[in-house]
Amino acid sequence: xxxxxxxxxxxxxxxxxxxxxxxxxxxxxxxxxxxxxxxxxxxxxxxxxxxxxxxxxxxxxxxxxxxxxxxxxxxxxxxxxxxxxxxxxxxxxxxxxxxxxxxxxxxxxxxxxxxxxxxxxxxxxxxxxxxxxxxxxxxxxxxxxxxxxxxxxxxxxxxxxxxxxxxxxxxxxxxxxxxxxxxxxxxxxxxxxxxxxxxxxxxxxx
Amino acid sequence: xxxxxxxxxxxxxxxxxxxxxxxxxxxxxxxxxxxxxxxxxxxxxxxxxxxxxxxxxxxxxxxxxxxxxxxxxxxxxxxxxxxxxxxxxxxxxxxxxxxxxxxxxxxxxxxxxxxxxxxxxxxxxxxxxxxxxxxxxxxxxxxxxxxxxxxxxxxxxxxxxxxxxxxxxxxxxxxxxxxxxxxxxxxxxxxxxxxxxxxxxxxxxxxxxxxxxxxxxxxxxxxxxxxxxxxxxxxxxxxxxxxxxxxxxxxxxxxxxxxxxxxxxxxxxxxxxxxxxxxxxxxxxxxxxxxxxxxxxxxxxxxxxxxxxxxxxxxxxxxxxxxxxxxxxxxxxxxxxxxxxxxxxxxxxxxxxxxxxxxxxxxxxxxxxxxxxxxxxxxxxxxxxxxxxxxxxxxxxxxxxxxxxxxxxxxxxxxxxxxxxxxxxxxxxxxxxxxxxxxxxxxxxxxxxxxxxxxxxxxxxxxxxxxxxxxxxx
Numbered sequence: 001x002x003x004x005x006x007x008x009x010x011x012x013x014x015x016x017x018x019x020x021x022x023x024x025x026x027x028x029x030x031x032x033x034x035x036x037x038x039x040x041x042x043x044x045x046x047x048x049x050x051x052x053x054x055x056x057x058x059x060x061x062x063x064x065x066x067x068x069x070x071x072x073x074x075x076x077x078x079x080x081x082x083x084x085x086x087x088x089x090x091x092x093x094x095x096x097x098x099x100x101x102x103x104x105x106x107x108x109x110x111x112x113x114x115x116x117x118x119x120x121x122x123x124x125x126x127x128x129x130x131x132x133x134x135x136x137x138x139x140x141x142x143x144x145x146x147x148x149x150x151x152x153x154x155x156x157x158x159x160x161x162x163x164x165x166x167x168x169x170x171x172x173x174x175x176x177x178x179x180x181x182x183x184x185x186x187x188x189x190x191x192x193x194x195x196x197x198x199x200x201x202x203x204x205x206x
Numbered sequence: 207x208x209x210x211x212x213x214x215x216x217x218x219x220x221x222x223x224x225x226x227x228x229x230x231x232x233x234x235x236x237x238x239x240x241x242x243x244x245x246x247x248x249x250x251x252x253x254x255x256x257x258x259x260x261x262x263x264x265x266x267x268x269x270x271x272x273x274x275x276x277x278x279x280x281x282x283x284x285x286x287x288x289x290x291x292x293x294x295x296x297x298x299x300x301x302x303x304x305x306x307x308x309x310x311x312x313x314x315x316x317x318x319x320x321x322x323x324x325x326x327x328x329x330x331x332x333x334x335x336x337x338x339x340x341x342x343x344x345x346x347x348x349x350x351x352x353x354x355x356x357x358x359x360x361x362x363x364x365x366x367x368x369x370x371x372x373x374x375x376x377x378x379x380x381x382x383x384x385x386x387x388x389x390x391x392x393x394x395x396x397x398x399x400x401x402x403x404x405x406x407x408x409x410x411x412x413x414x415x416x417x418x419x420x421x422x423x424x425x426x427x428x429x430x431x432x433x434x435x436x437x438x439x440x441x442x443x444x445x446x447x448x449x450x451x452x453x454x455x456x457x458x459x460x461x462x463x464x465x466x467x468x469x470x471x472x473x474x475x476x477x478x479x480x481x482x483x484x485x486x487x488x489x490x491x492x493x494x495x496x497x498x499x500x501x502x503x504x505x506x507x508x509x510x511x512x513x514x515x516x517x518x519x520x521x522x523x524x525x526x527x528x529x530x531x532x533x534x535x536x537x538x539x540x541x542x543x544x545x546x547x548x549x550x551x552x553x554x555x556x557x558x559x560x561x562x563x564x565x566x567x568x569x570x571x572x573x574x575x576x577x578x579x580x581x582x583x584x585x586x587x588x589x590x591x592x593x594x595x596x597x598x599x600x601x602x603x604x605x606x607x608x609x610x611x612x613x614x615x616x617x618x619x620x621x622x623x624x625x626x627x628x629x630x631x632x633x634x635x636x637x638x639x640x641x642x643x644x645x646x647x648x649x650x651x652x653x654x655x656x657x658x659x660x661x662x663x664x665x666x667x668x669x670x671x672x673x674x675x676x677x678x679x680x
Contacts, residue, residue, distance in 0.1 A: 068216060182229075
């Protein structure tokens with residue numbers, strides 16, 4: 001859930017990068033982290049458990065600056081994509097304000113994309129959230145592979161698989177090169193901040 | 207998500223701020239896909255290992271049909287990163303072996319340690335996935351990148367310091383609890399001796415072990431004694447191993463399988479379920495290994511080794527047959543045969559009203575009500591007595607049929623017994639009421655390993671075999 005501290009005039013929004021394992025969620029965050037100015041980003045965190053299997057998510061706070069006295073911060077998270085980390089994925093989704101679904105264009109991962117989107121929908125329902133009501137953009141990552149012999153899905157096929165129901169904005173990207181990463185982030189950031197301020201009836205007067 | 211008019215300017219300001227923050231980062235510099243890194247500046251590639259990109263495949267590493275020899279392993283890693291399963295791990299290990307086969311002999315020898323460590327990491331992922339970092343697939347991916355670069359390099363010594371050594375270090379650190387017995391992995395998997403360079407070690411390894419295949423799982427399993435004992439010691443050993451097999455079977459059936467089933471149907475416990483599945487499979491493999499080693503000496507009905515209780519002499523332990531897992535069993539005649547039930551699972555045991563006898567193969571619990579305003583919870587006990595009345599009203603229990611015929615009609619005076627555990631139950635029309643039996647008075651217990659049957663095991667009471675029926679396998 002977004003944190004709105006009226007006394008400190010701070011708004012924190014939580015955006016989660018979701019998708020199947022190895023689709024490039026963390027690479028998206030690494031690209032953002034390495035490209036942003038130091039004063040606009042925080043420390044990139046990797047959370048690990050002790051003793052048991054290492055579980056992780058990445059947290060990258062971005063500072064939008066002060067707008068009408070409100071300090072707006074965006075926190076970016078990723079989740080482990082592997083099937084066996086269902087519990088962790090669900091935990092990271094708690095309080096989510098906006099979502100980027102990162103799709104893997106490899107043909108061999110087609111079913112995994114669909115499964116992951118369904119996994120996202122189900123996990124949100126457990127928190128009483130509907131995917132269609134949350135800010136969502138879909139990123140078709142690894143587009144740099146299109147020109148290689150590796151079999152990939154076309155945008156039309158990805159649209160048919162993942163966006164026929166939601167009809168949200170999609171972005172072609174290549175997280176390893178940076179292409180499309182900030183376009184995706186810009187769109188979801190706008191949608192999320194609007195969603196948070198509207199949801200919490202934050203009326204700001206000049 | 208529509209904007210409210212008073213907030214329009216505020217949102218515009220936010221949009222502007224976001225544009226200002228991110229727009230400078232969008233553009234041609236980042237928008238163009240990076241060129242695939244060349245193999246020539248190897249040192250540069252090694253110094254900047256992330257992001258991992260796909261290096262071109264040298265001609266020698268192309269299969270006969272022109273496909274990339276690394277592709278199957280790459281694909282296997284993708285599957286592995288999605289799900290660490292025995293199938294995916296096996297697929298990756300096979301693909302890794304294939305890659306090794308594609309290398310020229312001298313390079314394969316020099317890279318044997320990388321192959322062995324990658325295979326070991328995969329093996330550890332199979333044996334104890336909970337102990338492996340989630341970054342393990344990425345480490346394997348980096349290992350693969352190193353192999354790609356090494357395949358295209360003219361001289362491996364040029365990339366040893368910058369690429370091979372860091373990869374070996376990464377792989378070693380990714381493997382938790384490097385095997386207690388290094389010899390099982392072959393000489394090449396041993397850590398470097400101080401003062402000996404990697405090249406020297408590889409040369410030694412090449413001299414000792416020519417192109418060595420990656421160790422299989424059997425290689426790291428405990429080896430059974432090669433020298434067979436004879437006479438009395440052989441008989442004792444055979445009896446001990448048979449007893450150990452029986453204990454393993456009991457542990458699997460009574461401890462592991464129920465917990466595994468419980469985790470399987472409990473949301474959020476996927477990881478523990480996977481761990482228990484792996485544990486069960488390992489125990490079953492151990493059991494099969496022991497059975498295989500015993501050969502004709504294996505006794506499927508071997509008694510469990512008797513464990514004397516604390517403070518008891520071994521002699522007294524033998525007489526009390528402590529191996530039976532329950533102190534008391536309710537014995538009864540069912541379909542003309544003597545059977546046992548667990549008292550704690552019995553939720554109903556009475557002679558019910560006539561209408562209950564006509565229920566057929568399924569017994570609606572509401573038929574057990576006494577009178578118009580009676581409640582089911584008043585007539586049941588144990589676990590069911592805690593359920594709310596609405597749930598009990600909806601509950602229907604299957605009726606076990608001792609004869610196997612389609613229709614079974616109980617006698618007019620047959621008592622009804624209902625077993626219930628967790629969400630499973632079964633009703634039995636008995637020939638006579640149950641009698642409590644104290645298993646410590648002397649009996650033999652033989653567990654049944656099959657988790658799909660209701661019979662947990664057989665008690666031998668005064669020479670008569672009495673199957674003990676429980677709800678454990680439902």
